[in-house]
Amino acid sequence: MIYMIRKLQLPVLLLLLLWGPVNGQAGRGQKGTPVPTVVTTGAKDRAQWVKALYKIAWPVVHNLAAGTLKKNLPLEQGPDYNLVVKDVTYLEAVGRTVAGIAPWLExxxxxxEEGALRAKMxxxxxxxxxNAVDPENPDCLNFKKQNQPIVDAAYLSHAFLRAxxxxxxxxxxxxxxxxxDAFKSLRNRxxxxxxxxxxxxxxxxxxxxIGEDYDPVRVDYALNKMKDWYTGDSWYKDGDLFSMDYYNSYVIHPMLTDLIRTLLEKRPGKVHVTTRDYETALSRMVRHAEFLERIIGPDGTxxxxxxxVTYRTAAFQALGQVALMEKLPEHIQPAQVRCALTKVIxxxxxxxxxxxxxxWLVLGFNGHQPMMADVYTSTGSLYMATLGFLPLGLPADxxxxxxxxxxxxxxxxWSGQPVKKDYKVEY
Known part of the structure; x- marks a missing residue:
């Protein structure tokens, strides 16, 4: 079905609020009656998730194991791409893929059959x-040149913390x-x-x-700035100005919450964090997960x-992480998150x-749409999509x-069923 959407002269935040009315008709009959839900089961849903995650991740993982990632990964780039693609795209593909599949592999x-696939992966x-850090291997990755490796070393670090x-x-x-040594080398940038x-x-x-020397200044600075950049109701600014995008889910909530949890587990340390700091970060991520669940339209768009936006399902990382942690609010059933994300996937x-x-993934949102890629986006960047699959870390039972x-x-x-009223939450 094709929907005609009139151009609205409204702030982009209002677009988010209006998403339901634009897409909601898929959930209504001609007289506003509910459209029957397709019969499925959690086992079928899980199999669908595993199939999709394997399809995305396997080319990266298999080629890295074979020493052929640099040989075979395409180097497609967004318009006006402004990085040195061969210096950054391979580490992007690896770090981002591993961060998403880590809970499943744990x-x-x-x-x-799933277990066999997981063991193989x-x-x-x-x-x-x-291979990725073996200087004699053709797929040895770059950590020493450019600034971009800071980003993808963080995703690798997140993977190691998750699994x-x-x-x-x-x-x-x-x-x-x-x-x-590679992670410490990043301190000169x-x-x-x-x-x-x-x-x-x-x-x-x-x-x-892991018990290594670490730089408390980098940690303390990030924690303090994120406190400064919190705007309310689970939204952080991404710098001094607010940006209406998915970076609160791509990066901020999952990494910030796990960082504070990790520091708490390894107390005492040179950075002072408290249980209250963690509870605040977690509460904000839970609230943000509510937003993410609500923006999934009745048709799974x-x-x-x-x-x-070419990071695709990474938009739902925070929702997936809250589900993985079994911290969803009482009014959001785990099954409704599963069914919503299954439709998206x-x-x-x-x-x-x-x-x-x-x-290999292609540049775009839902198809080959290279005009939607940013100046820093290449093929390796796209593997952030795996971050939308974190609930696979929950066992099948x-x-x-x-x-x-x-x-x-x-x-x-949009089918006339009871829905909890949404209102801002302050933490």
Missing amino acids: LPDDAT RRELLQGLR PKALWEPLDSLTKRRYI SGAYNNWLVFAALIEGFLRY YPAFGRS TNMFDGNQNFDANG NKFWTDPPADWTSKRA
């Missing part, structure tokens, strides 16, 4: 992680040392005055987690606004519109997967 082995990734038993502890001592502060801080937080990845002939299907908020609202 699950124990089992005898299921983990085995190849561990080999790839060794220490699966991804960090099995590495040999030489490989671990090489990662530690600084990035942008925005969410990049959190990247630098998380790397140092990981070093603190969501608005393509702001920077970096199916829309995005069930077809081949977002992949080239060799299975968790209620997220076993509860019967449930309509999500916009689908209920």
Whole structure:
């Protein structure tokens, strides 16, 4: 169905609020009666998620393990691309992919078909992680040139924090040392005055987690600036000015919350954080997850606004992380999040519109749309999409997967069902 949308002269925030009315008709019959929900099960939904995540991640993981990532990864770039693509795109692909698949790989082995895929992915990734810092390997990644590696070393650090038993502890001592040295080498550079502060801080937080010397100044500075940049009702500014985009979910909430949790676990330290700091960060992320659940339309679409929309399902990282932590608000059932995200994932990845002939992601939002890419976007950048799959870290017998299907908020609202009124929350 094609919808005709009139151009509105309204602030972009209002676009977010109006998304339901524009897309909501998919959830209504001719007389406003509910359209029957397609019969499905949590097991079928999970299989759909695994299929999509494997389809996205396997080319990166397998080629890195084989030492052929630099040979085979396309170098497609956005208009007016302003980085040195060969210096940054490979680490982008690896760091972002691993951060998204880490919770899934942390699950124990089992005898299921999914378990076999997971074990295969983990085995190849561990080999790839060794190759990535082996100076004799053709896929040895760059950490020493350009500023961009600060970003993707942070995603690697996040992966190690999310799956220490699966991804960090099995590495040999030489490989671990090489990662530690690579992360510390980033201290001679600084990035942008925005969410990049959190990247630098998380790397140092990981070093603190494994008992290495870390830079408390980078951590303390990021924590203090994020306090300054909090605007209310779960939204942080991304620097001195507010940006209406998905960076609160791409970066800020998940990394900030995990950074504070990591520092708390390793007290005492040179950076002073409290349980209250963590509870505040977590409460804000939970509130932000409410927004993300509400913007998923009845048909499983969501608005393509702001920077970096080519990161696709990464827009729902904060929602997925809250679900993974089993911290969803009481009025949001795990099954409604599962069903909403399943519809998004199916829309995005069930077809081949977002992949080239060799299975690599293409520049765009839902299809090959290179005009939507930013000046820093290349093929490797796109693998942020895996961050939308964090709930796969919940075992298959968790209620997220076993509860019967449930309509999500916009689908209920547009079919006349009861919906909790939304109102600002102050933390």
